[in-house]
Amino acid sequence: MSLRYMIPASKFKRYLPKDYVELVDYGPFGKKYSEVGVKNMGAYKELVEEHPMCSGCWMAYYIKIIFASLPNPENTVTIGTAGCGRLAISQAAVPFVYGNYGDQNAMASGMTRAFRLRFPDIQKDVITIAGDGGMMDIGFSMTMHAWFRREKFTTIMLDNETYGNTGGQESGMSMEGAVLKMSPKGKNFGKLPAMQLAITAGCVYVVKMSPTNINKASKAIRRAIFAARNLGPTFIHAYTSCNIEYSIPTPDVFADAKEKEKGRFAFEEYMTPEAKELFAQIESKTKREVS
Amino acid sequence: MSLNKTLVDMDYLLNEAPREKHFITGAQAMAEAVKRASVDMAIAYPITPQSEVMHLVGDIYAQGHIKEYYRAEEELGTMSAIAGAARAGVRLFTATSGPGLLRGLEAIVSWPGHRVPCVLGILTRVVNAPLSIQPDNIEMAYMLHCGAVMLHAENQQDTFDYTLAAFAITEKVDVYIPVAVATEGFFVTHAKGYVNMMDEKYAYKEVDPYEAPVPAMDNEVPPARIQRDAPVQKSNFMSYLIHSVWQQEIWDSNRRAMKYIYQYLGGPIEVINPDADVFILASGCAAAQAREANRYAEEEGLSVGLIKVKAIRPFPKQEIRDALKNAKSVIIPEHNIIGWLASEVKSSIDNSGIVVDGPRVYGGMTLPVELIMTEIYTALGMETETLQA
Amino acid sequence: MSKIIEVGPVGYMPQSAPSMGVELSPEGQALLYGNIVSEEEAMRDAAKALLTMDNPTIFPGPQVLWDWKDDVAEKSAAILEMASEIPNCKIIPMPDYRPKYPKIDVKAEINPNHPNLTILDNRIKACVFIGVHCHYANLTLRMIRAGTDCYTVAMCAMMGHEEAMASIRDVHASDVLKFRDIIIEVRNELGIEHTPTMPPENPSLPEEDWGSLTPADYGEYRSLIMSRKGEHVADVE
Numbered sequence: 001m002s003l004r005y006m007i008p009a010s011k012f013k014r015y016l017p018k019d020y021v022e023l024v025d026y027g028p029f030g031k032k033y034s035e036v037g038v039k040n041m042g043a044y045k046e047l048v049e050e051h052p053m054c055s056g057c058w059m060a061y062y063i064k065i066i067f068a069s070l071p072n073p074e075n076t077v078t079i080g081t082a083g084c085g086r087l088a089i090s091q092a093a094v095p096f097v098y099g100n101y102g103d104q105n106a107m108a109s110g111m112t113r114a115f116r117l118r119f120p121d122i123q124k125d126v127i128t129i130a131g132d133g134g135m136m137d138i139g140f141s142m143t144m145h146a147w148f149r150r151e152k153f154t155t156i157m158l159d160n161e162t163y164g165n166t167g168g169q170e171s172g173m174s175m176e177g178a179v180l181k182m183s184p185k186g187k188n189f190g191k192l193p194a195m196q197l198a199i200t201a202g203c204v205y206v207v208k209m210s211p212t213n214i215n216k217a218s219k220a221i222r223r224a225i226f227a228a229r230n231l232g233p234t235f236i237h238a239y240t241s242c243n244i245e246y247s248i249p250t251p252d253v254f255a256d257a258k259e260k261e262k263g264r265f266a267f268e269e270y271m272t273p274e275a276k277e278l279f280a281q282i283e284s285k286t287k288r289e290v291s
Numbered sequence: 292m293s294l295n296k297t298l299v300d301m302d303y304l305l306n307e308a309p310r311e312k313h314f315i316t317g318a319q320a321m322a323e324a325v326k327r328a329s330v331d332m333a334i335a336y337p338i339t340p341q342s343e344v345m346h347l348v349g350d351i352y353a354q355g356h357i358k359e360y361y362r363a364e365e366e367l368g369t370m371s372a373i374a375g376a377a378r379a380g381v382r383l384f385t386a387t388s389g390p391g392l393l394r395g396l397e398a399i400v401s402w403p404g405h406r407v408p409c410v411l412g413i414l415t416r417v418v419n420a421p422l423s424i425q426p427d428n429i430e431m432a433y434m435l436h437c438g439a440v441m442l443h444a445e446n447q448q449d450t451f452d453y454t455l456a457a458f459a460i461t462e463k464v465d466v467y468i469p470v471a472v473a474t475e476g477f478f479v480t481h482a483k484g485y486v487n488m489m490d491e492k493y494a495y496k497e498v499d500p501y502e503a504p505v506p507a508m509d510n511e512v513p514p515a516r517i518q519r520d521a522p523v524q525k526s527n528f529m530s531y532l533i534h535s536v537w538q539q540e541i542w543d544s545n546r547r548a549m550k551y552i553y554q555y556l557g558g559p560i561e562v563i564n565p566d567a568d569v570f571i572l573a574s575g576c577a578a579a580q581a582r583e584a585n586r587y588a589e590e591e592g593l594s595v596g597l598i599k600v601k602a603i604r605p606f607p608k609q610e611i612r613d614a615l616k617n618a619k620s621v622i623i624p625e626h627n628i629i630g631w632l633a634s635e636v637k638s639s640i641d642n643s644g645i646v647v648d649g650p651r652v653y654g655g656m657t658l659p660v661e662l663i664m665t666e667i668y669t670a671l672g673m674e675t676e677t678l679q680a
Numbered sequence: 681m682s683k684i685i686e687v688g689p690v691g692y693m694p695q696s697a698p699s700m701g702v703e704l705s706p707e708g709q710a711l712l713y714g715n716i717v718s719e720e721e722a723m724r725d726a727a728k729a730l731l732t733m734d735n736p737t738i739f740p741g742p743q744v745l746w747d748w749k750d751d752v753a754e755k756s757a758a759i760l761e762m763a764s765e766i767p768n769c770k771i772i773p774m775p776d777y778r779p780k781y782p783k784i785d786v787k788a789e790i791n792p793n794h795p796n797l798t799i800l801d802n803r804i805k806a807c808v809f810i811g812v813h814c815h816y817a818n819l820t821l822r823m824i825r826a827g828t829d830c831y832t833v834a835m836c837a838m839m840g841h842e843e844a845m846a847s848i849r850d851v852h853a854s855d856v857l858k859f860r861d862i863i864i865e866v867r868n869e870l871g872i873e874h875t876p877t878m879p880p881e882n883p884s885l886p887e888e889d890w891g892s893l894t895p896a897d898y899g900e901y902r903s904l905i906m907s908r909k910g911e912h913v914a915d916v917e
Binding site: 515 | 822
């Protein structure tokens, strides 16, 4: 029973910082999704609490949703790369691998296969969470090839349409015409078609969204993880604005996300017939399990 | 696995298990070592002259000696996947050559700091450009400063023994950094030599991912919130200090590997004729030519010593210093233009004036024994006809 | 005995113990100030340090804090027995290896990325590390030797630590109990009277109440979060 690794030795429980004890007593480990999950955020000990992200950061909010949506947090490993996201991801109570630049999907390939060797009877979920630069620019080849190879893990791209962590440079996912650092005269080509690339490369479940509705966002994340376990690679392309580099006043961050939802981040969901069948099974069996 | 292996420790495997003589290539020797190492996973990507090694490892996988194997997208993807799999606690092998090594270098040089135990075969080849596939070990110079343990095999037999020993060294709790086993492309990989090997029913005992200085990231080990690779995110003294002591720890781990090099390989250097005034010091394939020169010299009645350097990292400074303390001259033949081995030796000994920089060949050239002989005659003050290199 | 590894602070840029020629002790032996000695000799010196120096503290690491293996229960019980025999002993865990942001509670935990914050804040002059993975233990021990005057004891389940003043290797519950016995023995020799007392429980800070936070809580940084008098920030550049 792998929960053992997070249960304090009884003798030491009173010597641990409360933070860690509460994580076991009131955290989501080993609990049903209906008891925890995004619907109950604020009512249980969440996996990400304090983090050093900017005030009003939409990415930090979405990262909290990711961790609140994990179907099996006690058997999950996240992998990320350089970028703002890792500042919050690394504070979560889930093992996090921070590798080199853009290598997250190659690392996840090795790790997923190794887990399947070592634990043929235990499902270990591997999730890569990286930005638009890490996924679609510097890590492009490793992202794509992991999908072509049908590696069974989930890829989540936090798209803020810029290199936020290095000071706001143009990325492959920036809009055409955007004036950013390293595109002083405006970007002269459009966003990379990440969703189409994922579908072409063989992802079995792909979602593009602006996560304004936490239940909808959570459902997509959980579907992506369930499908990755059995069927193949899955991909979520989420809008997570950079309110600093795009000068979005903190009170307007949500409105901006809403606006993008009406435009280029309109909700799109792709699934293979097998994935559709899988979701139907899971969602009818335990209706509360996924939604 | 239905192959019914007898799992043994490395001392038994290397030193006690009965061996039989085979006539095989260096690539085969490396693959045969992998076959006996209970490797869980190997990741391949083609590049000449390495490809042969990973083809053979693929065959071994198909026969069931290895549990998982795949061809990755390119070397950075390969080396990154090794890093991911290592954190999940499996035993790993990969190999590359020249430009492939450099392409994977960003990931490779992060392995030691990330405490990734694995064995990396380096089958040397020129670094482009101009494009060439020929042997030249300049790529090893790029590996010297990353903290990995580096062994340099002279021939097919060394390739077999060093590769096998590497699997034990890399997983020692007080080492736990990658071990690179280098040998020359083509000269060793594609040429046959005699190799004494134990029966393939013997295999090294399986990896224990919890016998480690860092937690495996497999959700079975505390702490629950593991982040092994602390990104030092703050600009303050404590952040600089953690990074500096972390780097020290990698080089300390490298240093600790030395006792295992003694245990498994009989030490980092081999010395022949220790009382000579003139020495030839070499590693890898150049050591084979140096050995030949040593034999020529003996036939001619000349007293010439030979120092073969097996371990490039940790570099056997003390051993070399001791071996050369009374020497008048040390000739260092190499298969590269910059002479990284000569630089290493010069910075290790007090009497660095005795170092003869060369002879060196590169770009794929073989190293004629005559080139070494010329230096020997010069060192001994004898008249020679010079051979133009 | 000449001491190769001494109580710090050794200064700005520490030299690592292995680079000063210290090697791990062979099985059955221990390290004391970088020298290979018998386990008992190392334990006696360590016991004396824990009994005579200020604020002795035991730093248990993840491998003994969590119930992940069958031997943890026995070992953790032994560690507490040992702690109870040291007067005024505290237990501050190292539960985690991540650098913690935005801050660490130095009364409640120690972190391998900045261990000196906990050592200095609590004025700890002698400590024991047990159950910390070797890589992080080495980093921690070296930083403590660099920046503090704390005597360090490493009780390692594996091969020990060159950086500690006293390093015991292959430690099982029985070795912890042996150390406890030596502590009692040395304590009696020193004439220190003590009845076994359990260390106080973890003094985690109460959770911060963000609702009642005032600018004064930001101390010297308050000017960064407060607008100037009469200033109204309406636009973001």
